[in-house]
Amino acid sequence: MGAAAMGAAAMGAAAIGAAANTRRVVLVHGIHDSARSMRWMKRRLEARGWIVWAITLTPSDGSVPFEVMARQLDQFIAGNIPAHEKLDLVGFSMGGLVCRYYVQKLGGWKRVRRFVTISTPNHGTIWAWLSGRAAVRQMRPGSPMLRELNADAARLAPLHYTSIYTPLDLTIIPAVSSRMPAARNLAVWIPLHPFMVMMPGPAEAVERALEAPP
Numbered sequence: 001m002g003a004a005a006m007g008a009a010a011m012g013a014a015a016i017g018a019a020a021n022t023r024r025v026v027l028v029h030g031i032h033d034s035a036r037s038m039r040w041m042k043r044r045l046e047a048r049g050w051i052v053w054a055i056t057l058t059p060s061d062g063s064v065p066f067e068v069m070a071r072q073l074d075q076f077i078a079g080n081i082p083a084h085e086k087l088d089l090v091g092f093s094m095g096g097l098v099c100r101y102y103v104q105k106l107g108g109w110k111r112v113r114r115f116v117t118i119s120t121p122n123h124g125t126i127w128a129w130l131s132g133r134a135a136v137r138q139m140r141p142g143s144p145m146l147r148e149l150n151a152d153a154a155r156l157a158p159l160h161y162t163s164i165y166t167p168l169d170l171t172i173i174p175a176v177s178s179r180m181p182a183a184r185n186l187a188v189w190i191p192l193h194p195f196m197v198m199m200p201g202p203a204e205a206v207e208r209a210l211e212a213p214p
Contacts, residue, residue, distance in 0.1 A: 023088065024081055025210065027054040028073060030093030031062050031135075038092065041197050041206065048207065053080055057098065062135040066145060069135065070101035077102075077111065088114040088210050092197050093171070094135065096120025096163075097149070104155040113214040114160040116206055119169055119196045123150070123177040141177070156182040162209035164202055166190040184209070 025045055027038040035042075035054035042052045055076045057069045081087050089112050091099035096117030102108040103115060121128070124141030131137075138145040164186045165178035171193035172178055179185045186209075188201045196202045 022085075023050045023210070024085065025050045025052045025088045025090060026073075026077060026081075027052060028089070028091040028095030028099055029054070029057065029060065030095050031060060033060055037194075038197060041090075041203055044203055045207070045210075050210070057095070062094070062131065062133040062139075065134040066097060066101045066138055067105070069098045070106055073098055073102045074106050074108070077108075081111075083111075086113045086214075087111060088116070090116045090118065090206060090210075091120060092118045093120060093193065094139065097122070097139065100149055100156070103159070104149055104152050109155050109158060112159055114162075114210055114212065115156065116162045116164065116209045117178065117180075117183070118164045118202060118206070119166060119172055119178055119193055120163065121172045121177050122146075122163070122180050125172045125177060127171065127173060153180065153182050156180070160209070160212050160214055162186060162205070162212075164188060164196070164205045164209075166193075166196060166202075169193050 027042055029035060029037045034056040038054040042054050045052045055073060057072055089099050097120055103112055121139050124139055124146055128136050128139040161183045163178050163180050163183035165175055167175050167187055168191050169175040186205050188205055190196055190199055190201060
């Protein structure tokens with residue numbers, strides 16, 4: 001092989017290696033929100049070298065069940081990230097459960113390397129008893145959907161899974177509902193639920209989780 005050919009081959013190999021090591025992250029918002037609510041975290045991660053997408057779930061008011069929202073996430077990932085490429089996944093509040101449904105029930109565990117949930121009601125929140133909307137009912141403590149997901153939580157074991165929460169949360173009650181046996185559970189002392197995607201402390205915890213070896 002000539003020098004030019006060897007040089008081209010080396011460049012091709014380097015490009016393939018660079019693509020394989022590119023850090024791709026998908027952000028999933030919470031209830032009554034859109035991708036716009038994740039824009040601060042998106043910009044912060046992009047400034048630190050990640051390629052970031054933020055999905056908008058529709059509707060996001062809890063009126064459709066988690067299966068419907070998780071299929072939107074599945075279609076979004078399939079339409080934006082080639083099937084042979086891995087990604088990292090970050091879900092806030094209800095979005096964390098959408099991510100879990102995708103990972104555990106729709107085969108997302110085959111594609112996801114690192115998984116981060118932020119103030120997610122993994123075991124429900126008592127506020128969910130105040131609404132009869134489909135996804136809100138599914139977020140009630142002990143709901144059939146939560147029992148099914150938590151019984152199948154072994155699907156999360158191969159992932160580098162981090163659950164970040166605030167003990168001061170007044171939306172996820174009890175706040176320890178965010179804790180998962182399969183996760184590295186991190187408490188950050190943030191006074192309000194929405195601030196978990198708007199303040200440096202949780203963002204730094206997300207970055208550390210995304211930088212961890214897969």
